Amino acid sequence: MKNPTNPFAIAQQQFKNVAQLLDINPTIQEFLLWPQKEYHFRIPVQMDNGEIQMFEGFRVQHNNVRGPNKGGLRFHPSETIDSIRALAMWMTWKCAVVNIPLGGGKGGVIVDPAKLSPQEKERLVRGWVRKMWKNIGPRQDVPAPDVGTNPQMMGWMMDEYSKIIGKYTPGVITGKPVGGGGSLGRKEATGYGVIYNIREAMKHLKIESQKTKAAIQGFGNVAQYAAIGFKEILGGEVVCVSYWDAQDSKAYTVSKGKDFDARFLQSITNQYGSINKKLAIENGYTIEDGNAWIAQDVDIIIPAAMEGQINAGNVHNISNKVKIIAEGANGPTTLEADAAIQQKNIFLIPDFLCNSGGVTVSYFESVQNDMNFYWTKQEVLEKEDNILCSAFGSVLEMATTQDVPMRDAAYMVAIERVIKAMHLRGWI
Numbered sequence: 332m333k334n335p336t337n338p339f340a341i342a343q344q345q346f347k348n349v350a351q352l353l354d355i356n357p358t359i360q361e362f363l364l365w366p367q368k369e370y371h372f373r374i375p376v377q378m379d380n381g382e383i384q385m386f387e388g389f390r391v392q393h394n395n396v397r398g399p400n401k402g403g404l405r406f407h408p409s410e411t412i413d414s415i416r417a418l419a420m421w422m423t424w425k426c427a428v429v430n431i432p433l434g435g436g437k438g439g440v441i442v443d444p445a446k447l448s449p450q451e452k453e454r455l456v457r458g459w460v461r462k463m464w465k466n467i468g469p470r471q472d473v474p475a476p477d478v479g480t481n482p483q484m485m486g487w488m489m490d491e492y493s494k495i496i497g498k499y500t501p502g503v504i505t506g507k508p509v510g511g512g513g514s515l516g517r518k519e520a521t522g523y524g525v526i527y528n529i530r531e532a533m534k535h536l537k538i539e540s541q542k543t544k545a546a547i548q549g550f551g552n553v554a555q556y557a558a559i560g561f562k563e564i565l566g567g568e569v570v571c572v573s574y575w576d577a578q579d580s581k582a583y584t585v586s587k588g589k590d591f592d593a594r595f596l597q598s599i600t601n602q603y604g605s606i607n608k609k610l611a612i613e614n615g616y617t618i619e620d621g622n623a624w625i626a627q628d629v630d631i632i633i634p635a636a637m638e639g640q641i642n643a644g645n646v647h648n649i650s651n652k653v654k655i656i657a658e659g660a661n662g663p664t665t666l667e668a669d670a671a672i673q674q675k676n677i678f679l680i681p682d683f684l685c686n687s688g689g690v691t692v693s694y695f696e697s698v699q700n701d702m703n704f705y706w707t708k709q710e711v712l713e714k715e716d717n718i719l720c721s722a723f724g725s726v727l728e729m730a731t732t733q734d735v736p737m738r739d740a741a742y743m744v745a746i747e748r749v750i751k752a753m754h755l756r757g758w759i
């Protein structure tokens with residue numbers, strides 16, 4: 332592989348490895364190795380000082396054989412077309428592994444949203460919709476939030492789309508604010524989904540959750556609810572989280588022994604997942620280097636920040652005590668690190684299974700939008716739990732019967748479903 336840290340090269344290699352095991356014919360492999368469509372465009376935005384600034388935007392539609400493309404919008408300064416391609420491809424597998432009738436897509440803008448005012452952000456996301464409106468829609472492609480985007484931005488985008496097409500269309504985008512077409516439970520969905528997966532893994536490995544400890548990388552949407560759920564749903568103890576400090580341009584690990592309180596930390600964290608270091612220290616938290624999270628003597632580690640975070644350079648720092656790695660983030664483990672983790676015999680819950688709670692509840696959001704009838708939070712979370720349990724069960728069964736790691740098993744389940752739909756629709 333030319334570049335072992337390029338997420339798209341990783342996503343393609345993971346697919347090829349499993350395609351070989353499944354003996355998939357080369358034409359079908361070629362079909363699935365690349366997105367069906369890609370949109371690259373430039374968005375002019377009037378900044379608060381009156382000047383026009385150009386931003387580079389993308390939307391990648393990997394595969395829609397099982398239903399409309401689905402996937403988040405990532406606003407990040409180091410976004411690339413290849414990271415978006417990888418994320419779009421993983422969305423195809425994610426929707427298939429949880430068996431929801433959606434395909435894979437992803438989009439983004441190269442921008443540091445923390446440097447924009449709320450008005451500039453609104454103009455940027457409305458501009459994104461003006462470039463893409465013909466190619467998105469409830470039956471075409473349904474974006475959602477991801478790193479650097481939030482429910483308010485989704486609300487503005489839904490409004491812009493509805494104005495352009497002249498019809499209130501809440502189902503064009505998910506992750507909208509509750510009260511503005513959003514679903515209860517969406518903000519907790521991905522982090523809690525990680526926890527439901529860990530619970531199932533612990534049942535399988537016969538581990539008592541109340542006796543376990545976890546270390547988490549990240550403290551954004553996914554990590555916050557994974558940390559809260561680890562204590563409140565599983566009764567375990569979180570020993571630390573880490574985060575990226577934009578002011579200092581470096582990552583830190585934040586811990587407080589038994590007194591670690593994720594809900595308190597959430598109250599001193601901004602919308603970009605950056606913890607107020609001063610307030611954390613004043614409240615008895617210890618601040619260490621950003622790499623400290625991975626070396627903790629814990630039972631579970633949860634990478635829930637960005638891709639490529641467990642790699643050849645740090646995989647050997649993982650404690651021998653670790654029994655489960657739950658990939659909250661998309662693509663957090665490089666191929667070399669993956670091989671080392673298999674050698675260490677750690678049970679890894681792969682990203683597109685582990686963090687699939689988000690897209691599952693996004694799907695529920697569009698179902699509720701279509702019905703114009705909304706469920707309670709408990710109903711949403713119970714339905715999510717049922718879907719994730721069943722997905723975990725299918726993957727575990729595949730892993731056991733085929734004697735392959737969970738990642739390969741998740742690919743096998745997903746790829747078989749996608750290829751079956753391609754056959755049924757007469758595409759191949």
Ligand code: NAD
Nearest residue numbers: 478521549550551552553574575582604636660661686689
């Ligand atoms: P977010 O922007 O809310 O949070 C990201 C967090 O990662 C922040 O706390 C940030 O400080 C931290 N971070 C960034 N770089 C870091 C580093 N080098 N070291 C330590 N911390 C670092 O994003 P999110 O929505 O929580 O998404 C996190 C991951 O989960 C991404 O890979 C995303 O694609 C994936 N994901 C998110 C959802 C969702 O519903 N939000 C669903 C599925 C997958």
